[in-house]
Amino acid sequence: MKSAGFVLKSPSRAKGKQKAEDVERVIMHCDFDCFFVSAGLGGAASTSEIASASYEARAFGIKNGMSLRQARQLCPEVATIPYEFERYKSFSLQFYTILMRHADDLQAVSVDEALIDVSSAVARLKSASPLSAEDFSVTLAQTIRAQMKQATECEVSIGIAENIQLARLATRRAKPAGLFHLKDEDVRRVLEPLDIDDLHGFGHSTRQKANEKLGATNLGELMTRSKAQLCEALGKTTGETLYKAIRGIDDRKLESDKPRKSVSCDINYGIRFENNEQAKEFVYRMAEEVARRLDGISMRGRLLSLKVLKRHPNAPKEAPKFMGHGLCESFNKQMALANAHGQATSDSKDIGDHAWRLLNSWGFDPAELRGVGIHIQKLEDSRNRDVGQVKLPFQATDRKPVPKGSAPPRREIDDIPELVVQPASSQGEPTTADAPAQKYADQVGLPSLSQLDMEVLEALPDDIRKELEDEYQRRSHSPMVEAVITSPSKVVAKGLNVKRITQQLAPKSGSSLSPKKSVLFAKRDTPASASAVRTSDAELRELDIDPDVFVVLPLEMQREQLIMARHTKKGGVLTERRLVIKDTTRAPRERKSPHPTKPPPKAHRPRPPMLNRQGKQKGEKVSFTETDDVQRVIEAWVEGFEKHPPNQKDVNFFCKFLVQSVEFSDAGMEKTIAVMRWWLVLLRRRWGAHEEDQSEVDQAAQRVTSEVVGKAWWKAFREVKGRVDVAARKRFGGTLALT
DNA sequence: ATCCTCCCCTAC
DNA sequence: TAAGGTAGGGGAGGAT
Ligand SMILES: [Mg+2]
Ligand SMILES: [Mg+2]
Ligand SMILES: [Mg+2]
Numbered sequence: 138m139k140s141a142g143f144v145l146k147s148p149s150r151a152k153g154k155q156k157a158e159d160v161e162r163v164i165m166h167c168d169f170d171c172f173f174v175s176a177g178l179g180g181a182a183s184t185s186e187i188a189s190a191s192y193e194a195r196a197f198g199i200k201n202g203m204s205l206r207q208a209r210q211l212c213p214e215v216a217t218i219p220y221e222f223e224r225y226k227s228f229s230l231q232f233y234t235i236l237m238r239h240a241d242d243l244q245a246v247s248v249d250e251a252l253i254d255v256s257s258a259v260a261r262l263k264s265a266s267p268l269s270a271e272d273f274s275v276t277l278a279q280t281i282r283a284q285m286k287q288a289t290e291c292e293v294s295i296g297i298a299e300n301i302q303l304a305r306l307a308t309r310r311a312k313p314a315g316l317f318h319l320k321d322e323d324v325r326r327v328l329e330p331l332d333i334d335d336l337h338g339f340g341h342s343t344r345q346k347a348n349e350k351l352g353a354t355n356l357g358e359l360m361t362r363s364k365a366q367l368c369e370a371l372g373k374t375t376g377e378t379l380y381k382a383i384r385g386i387d388d389r390k391l392e393s394d395k396p397r398k399s400v401s402c403d404i405n406y407g408i409r410f411e412n413n414e415q416a417k418e419f420v421y422r423m424a425e426e427v428a429r430r431l432d433g434i435s436m437r438g439r440l441l442s443l444k445v446l447k448r449h450p451n452a453p454k455e456a457p458k459f460m461g462h463g464l465c466e467s468f469n470k471q472m473a474l475a476n477a478h479g480q481a482t483s484d485s486k487d488i489g490d491h492a493w494r495l496l497n498s499w500g501f502d503p504a505e506l507r508g509v510g511i512h513i514q515k516l517e518d519s520r521n522r523d524v525g526q527v528k529l530p531f532q533a534t535d536r537k538p539v540p541k542g543s544a545p546p547r548r549e550i551d552d553i554p555e556l557v558v559q560p561a562s563s564q565g566e567p568t569t570a571d572a573p574a575q576k577y578a579d580q581v582g583l584p585s586l587s588q589l590d591m592e593v594l595e596a597l598p599d600d601i602r603k604e605l606e607d608e609y610q611r612r613s614h615s616p617m618v619e620a621v622i623t624s625p626s627k628v629v630a631k632g633l634n635v636k637r638i639t640q641q642l643a644p645k646s647g648s649s650l651s652p653k654k655s656v657l658f659a660k661r662d663t664p665a666s667a668s669a670v671r672t673s674d675a676e677l678r679e680l681d682i683d684p685d686v687f688v689v690l691p692l693e694m695q696r697e698q699l700i701m702a703r704h705t706k707k708g709g710v711l712t713e714r715r716l717v718i719k720d721t722t723r724a725p726r727e728r729k730s731p732h733p734t735k736p737p738p739k740a741h742r743p744r745p746p747m748l749n750r751q752g753k754q755k756g757e758k759v760s761f762t763e764t765d766d767v768q769r770v771i772e773a774w775v776e777g778f779e780k781h782p783p784n785q786k787d788v789n790f791f792c793k794f795l796v797q798s799v800e801f802s803d804a805g806m807e808k809t810i811a812v813m814r815w816w817l818v819l820l821r822r823r824w825g826a827h828e829e830d831q832s833e834v835d836q837a838a839q840r841v842t843s844e845v846v847g848k849a850w851w852k853a854f855r856e857v858k859g860r861v862d863v864a865a866r867k868r869f870g871g872t873l874a875l876t
Numbered sequence: 877a878t879c880c881t882c883c884c885c886t887a888c
Numbered sequence: 889t890a891a892g893g894t895a896g897g898g899g900a901g902g903a904t
């Protein structure tokens with residue numbers, strides 16, 4: 138196919154803006170560069186309000202409520218910690234809105250990634266300048282990038298090609314902050330050096346299989362294999378897909394309205410049942426959750442599958458990771474799901490009954506269970522349940538081209554005049570989408586406004602880590618790092634949603650480990666030697682962690698720091714956590730700008746609760762490992778205020794953090810429990826006598842006695858516990874069992 | 877020849 | 889695969 142000619146590619150779809158049939162197909166893969174980094178750090182408007190200033194920040198005179206501008210005057214290096222989902226939403230919304238201006242069709246991949254078909258837009262440009270030899274797809278991409286930049290102040294990378302697979306590959310070349318048109322005539326040259334897992338849809342396992350069965354993972358070599366060979370090695374469809382992909386062929390169409398096919402809920406952490414009743418309780422609760430999700434999108438299901446993780450016979454009773462599932466065997470079973478009338482259902486009891494029945498069919502000892510998952514499939518739209526047909530009425534009424542991104546569709550066309558970066562102060566409730574549109578959007582399984590935040594939360598570790606790494610390299614030092622390292626500038630904005638993001642940035646294990654693995658989950662064989670867990674107090678001391686900013690945030694950011702340090706250091710090893718402060722950040726940074734930027738002013742905390750104690754007192758330590766960091770912070774907090782009641786603000790902050798941990802998925806529960814337990818231990822150690830004493834304390838006139846302080850702490854504890862329980866109940870129907 | 881079920885793989 | 893969660897698609901082998 139000539140690159141110059143108008144090759145007739147796969148016929149365009151009927152939906153979306155109607156598009157000429159015989160124009161060259163142009164697909165763009167658009168990907169926000171560093172979405173999370175950008176959304177968080179890039180747009181912190183100077184009018185942003187500071188919700189919570191750290192001690193370090195306060196040392197500069199920065200106060201809560203101050204605008205970021207003011208804060209910057211006091212400390213130009215002040216760093217903010219991103220959090221606002223509103224911002225993420227805003228970014229995403231603008232992202233999609235802009236793309237839709239130019240697209241015939243759009244397939245949302247994620248909150249920061251989309252595929253668009255811009256064939257007609259490019260054709261239009263071309264026909265407007267028939268004599269030009271210009272690459273109009275590039276012209277258009279530049280326009281899009283410019284608009285995106287103008288609207289969000291962020292870069293978007295765009296890969297251009299004739300099909301999806303190639304467009305994705307092109308994006309790799311486009312990054313960062315660029316665009317790349319992978320033309321037909323370049324396909325061979327570009328693909329040749331790539332490996333099979335560079336292709337979208339092919340991963341580690343396929344690569345390994347290819348290596349074993351075909352003796353090659355390189356696309357150039359694989360190109361020499363016959364289609365039959367590929368199919369034999371990888372399966373029919375996969376083989377064929379690969380065969381074509383290598384040659385730059387990909388017939389997939391953009392899908393903007395795929396209906397949801399399943400709804401599920403899996404919980405594989407913290408599962409420890411003592412008896413059947415508990416297991417049953419739990420299963421029914423999960424059923425409620427699934428039911429809720431089904432109702433949320435107005436769907437019902439006719440097939441239920443239950444997935445169970447059971448402790449592997451050889452695995453230790455307790456997983457190496459606190460409340461984790463450890464090495465497990467997994468079991469799966471499915472059965473028809475129906476209500477009393479044999480119809481599709483979303484009723485929690487129906488679902489619970491079926492799930493429980495399946496679980497019982499195995500007859501497992503409940504104490505051995507480590508994970509449970511309920512999946513509902515064969516979904517039907519519960520709104521037109523007229524005849525109980527399986528087909529979904531989608532195209533019939535030709536809804537206006539509801540693009541895959543459900544978020545944008547509402548605010549489309551008319552009101553896209555000004556895409557202003559969201560005002561820094563916008564804080565209100567999350568925009569609520571109008572019900573019908575939202576439901577539809579949910580049904581077609583696209584990132585909807587309401588799901589956006591979740592998507593942000595669930596975003597992949599690798600994804601984000603990579604963004605941070607890239608960003609880190611781009612700027613010699615990032616504000617985030619700055620915030621952690623030169624602690625003078627911890628400014629925490631309201632909310633703590635970053636937590637979920639940064640939390641996922643935990644360092645990967647040593648790099649140079651044997652690639653060889655045994656079974657499911659390789660056994661963790663790092664017991665006491667787990668130096669990685671051991672953070673030196675000196676390290677923390679240097680970090681000047683204060684109980685105010687408290688919260689894990691700094692600590693998690695510290696992890697980011699570690700990651701980047703390792704990354705930069707290349708062979709970096711370091712099994713033990715090093716105080717990255719100097720070698721990683723300070724050094725390179727000063728190399729870069731010796732003096733211009735003020736040396737990180739050593740913030741002197743007003744009354745820093747010293748982290749001078751080594752570890753916990755023996756015996757009392759609850760069995761955590763991973764949560765050590767948090768524990769230390771709490772410990773510092775409690776001890777720092779040994780003589781004073783806790784600040785209500787701190788309590789609120791703490792509370793908010795924990796509640797959010799509970800609300801946002803499961804990973805948080807572990808930490809929540811661990812944190813609460815540790816707090817409990819500390820309080821008992823110090824004020825055990827007052828635990829049950831709930832008598833009121835005359836706040837006004839009373840000396841601050843130890844008793845008063847103790848009571849105040851216990852009161853705070855009960856308050857937090859209460860609020861966390863509410864959150865836990867809302868989500869799981871139970872409360873935290875701390876003892 | 878299809879359809880199911882139970883995995884497995886991939887991506888986000 | 890540190891470990892966690894949601895969804896979609898495909899392969900193998902048995903069921904229909
Ligand atoms: Mg991205
Ligand atoms: Mg992405
Ligand atoms: Mg891949």
